[in-house]
Amino acid sequence: MAGRIPRSFIDDLLVRVDIVDLVDSYVPLKKSGSSYVARCPFHTEKTPSFAVTRNKQLYHCFGCGVGGNAISFLMDYSHLDFVEAVEGLADFAGVSVPRESGGTPVKKNNTSEVFQVLEQVAGFYIQQLRENETAKAAVAYLKSRGLSGEVAQEFQLGYAPDRWDALLKRFNAQQLIDAGLAISKESGSVYDRFRGRVVFPIRDRRGRVLGFGGRVLDDSLPKYLNSPETTVFHKGREVYGLYELLAKNSKPERIIVVEGYMDVIALAQFGVGYAVATLGTATSKEHLELLFRFTSEVVFCFDGDKAGREASWRAVLSAFPSLRDGRQVKIMQMPMGVDPDTFVRDRGLQEFEHGVMSAQALSEFFFERLSNGLNLDGMEGRASLVNKAKAYLQTLPNGVFQELMLEKLKALSKIDKLDFLEKPTTLKHLRHKQQQEDTKLSPIRLAITLLLQNPALIIEFEKKQVQWPMLDFPGIALLKKIVEIIEQHPDINLPRLLEHFRGKDEEKYIKIMMNHDFCISGDEIAEEFSGAIDRLINLGREQRLDELIEKERVSGLALHEQKELLSMLASRI
Structure with a gap:
């Protein structure tokens, strides 16, 4: 629903909801003096340092420093944006979220208009795929990839006519520019961004169209074209196929991350409905935090070529800061020259899922890659391994997994005394230190x-x-x-x-x-x-x-x- 959430409603919501009740519904709390305490849900610890105070209506961790009010907790714990957190808090309180309307002029590039034109253009592209005579090549391409009408409908596939003004003749030019659907040149000319391509709508987890990906139907370049960054579309924070995945299963056992749109769609066609793809960018910490909100296991499954191997390595390194206890990352490596799309078509669902189940653990992949080319029988090789691994292991959250990774490094390097990991500080010590700083x-x-x-x-x-x-x-x-x-x-x-x-x-x-x-x-x-x-x-x-x-x-x-x-x-x- 369009419109701003009134501040008066947010203020009333914060008064209505007791933060102790809210946090306790996610993290079991125990009474301790005037506060309620628990082990912090945002980092691993042995002694509780996470406190929720009823009279202040705040939470604070003396270990990692996070803190805030009820809205902040939902944003931190469930990785929600501000509006989603307010809506979640309203659900908890059993009230609906009002929206302001009117009173101020609507800017041409406001979010609601951008979403509206993106939704309308998605419908136009779908219609063109079904009815436009020039879309025969697009239909033939999709059929050649073995896609059914049902999966094309599920992912709302469409066709952008091979014209410079197919959208400009039907929609407002400035709105198209704001939505990333039209390009404006300094000369003053404006033209459609997507032309003569199969288009893939990119939807967020609420089903809203954020942008598009487009694939050519010949050998011209670029082969794939994505929407640019806009007020609603941020490539580093979104993945393709998440909406469709969650529509089938809101809490999947695992999520597979692949490279391209067609990989996601082909896997869905063959019964693997738990795959997503990044949008032309490397897998980031933000991507991982988004996926771990819905599952405890992420499997990287990139193309079986040199670029795919490097993408797997970069993705593993990006995952380190997100690997709190209870989360798991695996790597399923494709045979050389094979991608997930062709693998599932040639070898079938059963063999693909067997590959998923037997995917390599992150720890094995990491140390195998890091040890490559090193002589671990010699002192120099073992020292080099420690130096390489040190920086990465320090980015891991404190916990059992971090300790096990350190033990693995000790075994490989044959060095028993590695103590470069940060030691957790006790709550009592932290409070004493803070009290000493009062006088300063x-x-x-x-x-x-x-x-x-x-x-x-x-x-x-x-x-x-x-x-x-x-x-x-x-x-x-x-x-x-x-x-x-x-x-x-x-x-x-x-x-x-x-x-x-x-x-x-x-x-x-x-x-x-x-x-x-x-x-x-x-x-x-x-x-x-x-x-x-x-x-x-x-x-x-x-x-x-x-x-x-x-x-x-x-x-x-x-x-x-x-x-x-x-x-x-x-x-x-």
Whole structure:
């Protein structure tokens, strides 16, 4: 549904949902003092360092540093974007998400219009494949690849007529440009991007068309052409075939990653409905995190040539940061000169699935590749292996798999004492370290942190009658912004405050400050905050005094500045 989600609804949703109940539905929590604790779901640990606080409505891990409100948790845990997380939280609360409409002019390149024109063009391409006389070559090509009408319909295959203006005659030119479907030259000419090609709509997991891939029907180049990056299409974060896969099985046992559109479709045609393909880019951490949201096992199955072997290696290295315990990556290598499409056609479903089940484990593939060309009987070869493996193993999340990979490296290198992996720190030590740093907080950081965590302190702030022009040093702009937000929303709390900074430059800093655990009792918070504001005011006065004295020495003061200087000097007596 088009339209922006009202901020008032998001604020109300954060009040309606208790974060303890939400997190406990994903990660079982145990009561510990005023907080609820668990082993962190975002990194592997032996001692619980993940805490959820009901009175703050926040979660925070003292081990890996993640933290935020209920929306942040769903984004982090389920790898959702902001809108999807709000929708998920609304589902948890049992309410529907309203959308704003009207009131502001619609920009030509807004997301809803881009999605709308992409959907309409997909329908046009499907119609052309069925009805256009010039599409006979496209139909013949698809039949030659053994595709049935049912699988073509499932993947919404279409045909882009071999004309420069097939779309331009039917759709708005600027909308086509914004959607990546038309190309605009500096000369002012505009023409269709896809011409004379079989087209493959690329859909996200919600079924929305994001862009297209197109394949030529002759020997011209490029053989495959993809939509460019647009406001809705980001190649590094999407995979082809995921929507179709999830429509059949929302929680597949494994997902196969292949290279091309036709590999995905051919495998689906032969009964392997759990394959996806990256979109002309190398497999990335973002791709892996997306897939691990739906399965615990990913199998790379690339073409049986030199490029395919290199793609497998790069994909394995990209997977390392995502390999938390419980996740598994395997590599199914095709015979030389064979791709998944031809393999399943020539050898059948049974042999292909046997290959999937017997695919090589990531650990074996990794050390086999790394050891290639090294003489492990010699000291130099073993040392080289350790040096090569070290950087990769350090990117693995702490856990059993990381420890087993280290043990494997020790066995191969015959070196028992390898201790380059980061050791986890205990929650008690982390809290003690943070408490020691309380005394190091500057007045501005102390004021911002206390006000963030206790918006009711705005009463203390308003007593001070702060003159903002007098406070001209780093951090004041952020403090002023927080004060203005709280004044506009007197009943606001920290989780709702966080939403005002989501996606802004200050968000990272806000997250650090909101999770700071003070060694200050409840009775002393107002006094500490008041003292920090007083110190800021005094710093501002001293800074202004120094400016006036320096100006008087260099160029002299205006009459009003002389009066200001005398007044400030008199107040110091």
